[in-house]
Amino acid sequence: MWLNALLLALRSIRRNLLRSILTILGIVIGVGAVITMVTLGNGATLSVQQQISSLGTNLLMIRLGQRQGPGGGGGGGGGIQPFKESDVTAIQSEIGGIAAAAPEARAAVTVVGNGRNWATNVTGSTNDWFTIGNWKLASGRMFEPDEQLAGSAVCIIGETVRREIYGGAVGTLIPGAQLRIRQFSCNVVGVLVSKGQGGMGNDQDDIVVVPFHTLQRRVTGTRTVNTILVSMEPGSERTRIKASLRQLLRERRKLTDSDDDNFNVLDTQQIADALSGTTKVLTTLLGAVAAVSLLVGGIGIMNIMLVSVTERTREIGLRLAIGALGSEVLLQFLIEAVALSALGGVIGIAIATVASYALAHVMGVPYVFDSTINLLSLLFSAAIGVIFGYFPARRAAHMDPIEALRHE
Amino acid sequence: MSAVLIRLSAVTKSYGSGQARLMALQGIDLEVAAGEFLAIMGPSGSGKSTAMNILGCLDTPGSGQYLFKGAHVESLSRDQRARLRRRFLGFVFQGFNLLPRTSAQENVELPLLYRGDSATVRRAGAARALQSVGLAGWEQHTPGELSGGQQQRVAIARAIVTAPAVVLADEPTGNLDTQRSHEIMALLVALNRDHGITVLMVTHEPDMAAYARRQVHFVDGRIARDEANAHPATAPAAPTETV
Incomplete structure (x- = not known):
């Protein structure tokens, strides 16, 4: 039927x-x-x-400022005491389950090289910063330990900066290329593999990275650390690590029980x-x-x-x-x-x-x-x-x- | 004559109510034996169509009894009557009522589909039925590609494809010219004679009624005359005298 x-x-x-x-x-x-x-x-x-995962998996960002919701960007934190480099070392040595930690400071600059100008951001950090952020080198090398300590005039550039300043094939590094950042000139030692557009629509490759001390001494002129990036080991308990981080930083920043946190820990997973x-x-x-x-x-x-x-x-x-x-x-x-x-x-x-x-x-x-x-x-x-x-x-x-x- | 196939006893049917009440049938008694060829005649409004609907189990009597093969049709449900129709009855209409844009084959297969036959059985049955109405080779033509006479032949093939006991033809020649009308009548006569199918035909044309072996005249909801036709017409084409 x-x-x-x-x-x-x-x-x-x-x-x-x-x-x-x-x-x-x-x-x-x-x-x-x-x-x-x-x-x-x-x-x-x-x-x-x-x-977001290209930002780095298992990534925690510790920023200055009062606690805000996930995704809130409380960068500046005027009047709040900044982090110190020793905070980064303490995090690495005292908290288990941490793969890497790196300080980060940024400045907006116009860079000049090969007869061209380009307005971009310069980031100061350590080699760990590349690991945490999932950055790979397309060519060249990372910073040498003595370059990091001494704050030498070396930089690693992102694909966008490379294209705009030097042109040529993707990821290629011209030997002996120089890039002027404000008043100082640095050797371009490496080019990063392109990561493309970021989660907020920003161009992640529009970047110049210098050793942390180089940025402090030659660009910003301060010793402050505004942001600390921390990557956790795969499979570690994020809640425990976040709690320990908070505890450690509260102690180091001498906050009493009645004080609110004057920093916040952002989890990329939460943003994602x-x-x-x-x-x-x-x-x-x-x-x-x-x-x-x-x-x-x-x-x-x-x-x-x-x-x-x-x-x-x-x-x-x-x-x-x-x-x-x-x-x-x-x-x-x-x-x-x-x-x-x-x-x-x-x-x-x-x-x-x-x-x-x-x-x-x-x-x-x-x-x-x-x-x-x-x-x-x-x-x-x-x-x-x-x-x-x-x-x-x-x-x-x-x-x-x-x-x-x-x-x- | 063989056994009684149809027996109407004191069948009435009325439409409407109160002042507008119309007695379409005012007590009909009729017996039809298997193998008869019956012409039902009468002016319009005489109740012949109502009687036909009741005989075709499309409608039920208002009162009285209708025995079909010994079954009390008046007490059957709608679905039971449908099953009875699909099993024992075939219908031929004045307006052919073929499905448009559908091949003769599929039109003829339709009753077999409702009977639940397989595709092979349906195809063979339709081919046989079309052949017996002289339309072998026309299986794939749609009604639009067939003449009126051919369309009515397809309709007759559809009526006989289930090998019914009775074929009810309601003004089967009403839409056809004289030549085609006589051809259709010859076909009905042949079905009645060769296959023993009982034919009940409503017509108001004496020429067509002349083919029947029995003529029943309706007037005002009653049977006025019921007479045998000793010399039914046989020759197609030529007009025949009425008895």
């Missing part, structure tokens, strides 16, 4: 091909929109996660969670808006099915007269509606796959095939067929064959 009803429904769809296509257009667009939105949203989420949480909410929202068009598509199916039932009154009368049961007619029309909407779902999925693949490429986010949303959309469109097809089908099944046959 089911197989027969399916056969009858398919034959009927084939008979009214143009109308069938118009009927499913709403579903096609609805399913297409939902899947495209969700796929692109997933791609954006993944892209954000990738960018917050950001991907945001994109997920946006994805859901866009998907929900698109789902409304699915509903509209369903109403379109009901409309056409009602017209179809009226138009095919004589046909229904005939079917009933030659012995079709009411339930068989109901099933035929119901299956017709479900087949139509499921077909619309399949076409919608095909279109969405092409569209989201192309759009992901244009938007520069990875294409992530989400089988759940595809399956869900297909089931949902079939369900729409059942819901919106039932009323017209019932109407057909309850017709009086005599009246129906007489219908003009």
Whole structure:
């Protein structure tokens, strides 16, 4: 009986091909929109996660300033006593589960080299900074220990700075290249592998790194440490490490029990969670808006099915007269509606796959095939067929064959 | 004559209520034996269509009894009557009622589909039925590609594909010219004669009724005359005199 009803429904769809296509257009667009939105949203989420993990996994950032929520950037902290270099050493030696710790200080500068200017940021830190931040050398070398101690005039540059100042092939280092940072000139000893856009849309490769002492003595002229970067060993307990860090720093900064922390510990994992949480909410929202068009598509199916039932009154009368049961007619029309909407779902999925693949490429986010949303959309469109097809089908099944046959 | 196939006893049917109440049938008694060819005649409003609907188990009597093969049709449910129709009855309509844009083959297969036959059985059955109405080779043509006479032949093929006990034909020649009408009548006569199918035909054309071996005249919801036709017409094409 089911197989027969399916056969009858398919034959009927084939008979009214143009109308069938118009009927499913709403579903096609609805399913297409939902899947495209969700796929692109997933791609954006993944892209954000990738960018954040490129910051460094298991990374903690300790900054000056009052405690703020995750993602809040309390850099400056005017009047608050800065960190000292000895804090970094203490963290490394006194807390277990720490892979590396590095001080960090930054200054905005215009660098000059090869006859070109470039406004960028200069970062002062140690070799550990590269490990913590997942930086790799494209060419050249790291800082030598004596360069770090002495604050020598050496620097390692990011891909963007290399491109803007020296040009040439990606990652190549011109031997003996010089770069002038404010009043001093330094040897470019290394070029970093590009990390691309950061989680906040910033260019991570627009960077010049010098030894920490070089920055202190030759650029900022202070001995302050504004930020300490800490990377944890894989699989270590972040909560315990964060608690120990806080305890250690409170002691070293001589805070009494009544004092609030005047520093805060940011966890990249938290930032990643917050950001991907945001994109997920946006994805859901866009998907929900698109789902409304699915509903509209369903109403379109009901409309056409009602017209179809009226138009095919004589046909229904005939079917009933030659012995079709009411339930068989109901099933035929119901299956017709479900087949139509499921077909619309399949076409919608095909279109969405092409569209989201192309759009992901244009938007520069990875294409992530989400089988759940595809399956869900297909089931949902079939369900729409059942819901919106039932009323017209019932109407057909309850017709009086005599009246129906007489219908003009 | 063989056993009684159909027996109507004191069947009435009315439509509407109160002042507008219309007695379409005012007590009909009719017996039809298997293998008969019966023409039901009468002016419009005489109740012949109502009687046909009841005989075709599409409608139930208001009162009275309808025995079909010994079953009380008046007490059957809607689905039971549908099952009875699919098993024992075939319908031919004035307006052919073929599914548009559908091949003759698929149109003829339709009753077999509802009976649950397999694709092979359906195809063979449809081919056989189309052959017996002289339309072998026309299986893949849609109604739009067939003449009126051919369409009615397809409809007849659809009615007989289930090998029914009774074929009910409601003005089967009403939409056809004289030539085609006589061809269709010859076909119905042949089905009745060669396959032993009982034919009940409503018509208001005496020429067509002349093919039947029995004529029942309805007037005002009653049977006015019920007479045998000793010399049913046989020759197609030529008009025949009424008895």
